[in-house]
Amino acid sequence: MAGLPAWGAASLIAVLASFVLSIVLVVIEVIRDPELSTKAKAGWVAGLVLTNFFAITIYFAQGRTGRLARIASYLLMLGLFASMGLIAAALVR
Structure with missing residues (x-):
């Protein structure tokens, strides 16, 4: 990550990791959902x-919020706030 200070690179990696982990958790939630058919699971x-x-926003809007989905939503919001902070820090610099 040329051109980024060490804290910037670490922050960017943490943001990306939170986004990826939130996607993985919701995918696991979809796969474990007994109400969805196999085709619906594949589509989700x-x-x-x-x-x-x-897709995560639509999934949550349908009221499909199990334990993993709630954790994923917190991670997603954490990632969004961290990315806004990272952008603000880069603009101030």
């Missing part, structure tokens, strides 16, 4: 992997 997983943030 494809949507989550390809359009991650938008």
Whole structure:
């Protein structure tokens, strides 16, 4: 990560890791959901992997919030706030 200070690179890695972990947790939640058919599960997983943030928002809007999905939503918000902080720090610099 040329051109980034050490704290910037570490922050960027932490933000990306929180986004990836939130996607993984929601995918696990979808796979374990007994109410969804196999085709619906495949569609949700494809949507989550390809359009991650938008699909997660739709998934939560449908009221599908199990324990893993709630943890994923906290990680997603943490990642969003951290990325805003990282952008603000880069602009101030």
